[in-house]
Amino acid sequence: MKLTTEELxxxxxxxxxxxxxxxxxxxxxxRDQAHKRLVELLESGNPLPINLKNACIYYCGPCPNAPDxxxxxxxxxxSSRMDVYTPKLLDNGVKILIGKGKRSDEVxxxxxxxxxxxxxxxxxVGALIxxxxxxxxxxxxxxxxxxxxxxxxxxxxxxxxxxxxxKTCF
Amino acid sequence: xxxxxxDTIINKVSELCGDxxxxxxxxxxxxxxxxxxxxxxxxxxxxxxxxxxxxxxxEKKIALCQDTGTANFFVKIGRDVEVVDDxxxxxxILSAINKGVSDxxxxxxxxxxxxxxxxxxxxxxxxxxxxxxxxxxxxxxxxITMLAKGxxxxxxxFLKMLxxxxxxxxxKNFVIESIKLKGxxxxxxxxxxxxxxxxxxxxxxxxxxxxxxxxGSKNIKEEYNTKEQELLEEINKLNIGPxxxxxxxxxxxxFIETKPCHIASMPVAINIQCHSCRRxxxxx
Numbered sequence: 079m080k081l082t083t084e085e086l087x088x089x090x091x092x093x094x095x096x097x098x099x100x101x102x103x104x105x106x107x108x109r110d111q112a113h114k115r116l117v118e119l120l121e122s123g124n125p126l127p128i129n130l131k132n133a134c135i136y137y138c139g140p141c142p143n144a145p146d147x148x149x150x151x152x153x154x155x156x157s158s159r160m161d162v163y164t165p166k167l168l169d170n171g172v173k174i175l176i177g178k179g180k181r182s183d184e185v186x187x188x189x190x191x192x193x194x195x196x197x198x199x200x201x202x203v204g205a206l207i208x209x210x211x212x213x214x215x216x217x218x219x220x221x222x223x224x225x226x227x228x229x230x231x232x233x234x235x236x237x238x239x240x241x242x243x244x245k246t247c248f
Numbered sequence: 249x250x251x252x253x254x255d256t257i258i259n260k261v262s263e264l265c266g267d268x269x270x271x272x273x274x275x276x277x278x279x280x281x282x283x284x285x286x287x288x289x290x291x292x293x294x295x296x297x298x299x300x301x302x303x304x305x306x307e308k309k310i311a312l313c314q315d316t317g318t319a320n321f322f323v324k325i326g327r328d329v330e331v332v333d334d335x336x337x338x339x340x341i342l343s344a345i346n347k348g349v350s351d352x353x354x355x356x357x358x359x360x361x362x363x364x365x366x367x368x369x370x371x372x373x374x375x376x377x378x379x380x381x382x383x384x385x386x387x388x389x390x391x392i393t394m395l396a397k398g399x400x401x402x403x404x405x406f407l408k409m410l411x412x413x414x415x416x417x418x419x420k421n422f423v424i425e426s427i428k429l430k431g432x433x434x435x436x437x438x439x440x441x442x443x444x445x446x447x448x449x450x451x452x453x454x455x456x457x458x459x460x461x462x463x464g465s466k467n468i469k470e471e472y473n474t475k476e477q478e479l480l481e482e483i484n485k486l487n488i489g490p491x492x493x494x495x496x497x498x499x500x501x502x503f504i505e506t507k508p509c510h511i512a513s514m515p516v517a518i519n520i521q522c523h524s525c526r527r528x529x530x531x532x
Binding site: 142153158248 | 315360
């Protein structure tokens with residue numbers, strides 16, 4: 079099933095763990111250090127570099143792009159490392175999470191409470207995913223290198239619903 | 249003595265960094281392909297993506313995985329080799345390999361994943377330092393095996409000091425429980441490197457060296473060959489499956505390396521390798 083991020087957010091409750099989709103739209107990369115900084119900014123009441131309302135966060139630290147390419151390899155990293163920060167981001171408006179692997183009970187509960195969704199990308203297929211990227215732009219925390227926040231426009235990104243409502247596929 | 253120039257080592261290592269990150273080894277490609285059933289299952293989808301990814305990476309020179317890894321090198325230096333610089337002065341292979349990594353990870357647009365301090369976490373920006381293990385052997389050549397090891401599968405690895413009476417069953421339980429706990433996060437289907445023996449420091453290296461074997465190769469010790477097959481079957485009964493979503497396979501292979509150890513000890517290390525198993529050997 080092909081969906082845009084907006085269509086997905088409108089229809090979150092119609093999707094179920096295990097469903098296979100192809101997602102198009104704008105997503106933001108954030109890994110460990112970017113999560114830490116975002117939550118520190120939220121807690122200190124400072125402005126954030128991205129608008130979290132209805133945002134889609136992708137746990138990814140891409141390879142640098144060669145001059146003839148939009149982006150380098152860009153598959154998902156292990157989501158559970160971000161578990162401690164995820165509920166805070168969901169409480170502040172993030173609706174879509176993309177990564178790989180299991181999540182903590184707290185994250186599962188927070189996804190349900192916030193009517194959000196966790197999508198699974200296949201790990202170790204970063205070249206295939208790079209082919210679905212239409213644009214790639216640095217947004218914040220440049221000093222973090224691959225761990226900075228990048229805006230990525232994706233087209234037909236192959237994903238599996240990992241957690242939605244009461245169901246998880248692990 | 250045969251003289252080998254540091255520039256030669258630097259260039260070969262730099263090329264190797266690109267080569268292993270763009271080309272999935274044939275044995276891994278074949279092993280993954282052998283499980284594709286064309287039955288429209290989720291596990292089949294994932295296995296097909298892995299194969300499609302390998303084709304794209306090779307053709308377009310895009311890294312197989314964005315985590316282009318910690319650069320590990322297992323080096324065998326012939327006793328008749330002298331490493332020299334441009335001025336024919338004695339030089340050192342460790343800095344040559346590190347320079348090769350720095351050049352290669354930059355030239356081929358690979359991700360720089362190393363931080364200089366585990367707590368301060370400042371990126372070194374060229375993926376150095378590499379982990380380099382050196383053995384001295386007879387001959388006049390240098391054999392370099394590189395393993396680019398991703399962080400996700402490394403984080404799913406374990407080390408435990410078992411005791412002699414725990415026996416094979418104790419080892420087996422430790423492996424199964426470890427894979428149940430973290431296997432889904434390690435990008436399965438995985439390859440399991442199992443080190444048994446040595447001491448606390450050496451058993452981890454033993455497990456890592458086990459990952460250098462090709463899928464389909466047999467353990468030279470027959471009893472361990474049987475144990476590898478037994479463990480592989482047990483792991484694949486767990487139904488963790490590709491990316492932890494069930495189905496077959498959870499593991500593509502189990503490789504065991506052993507070493508003599510103390511009468512009181514039985515160290516065991518489990519080093520997990522994701523399906524993106526990037527390794528290659530060159531000879532200079």
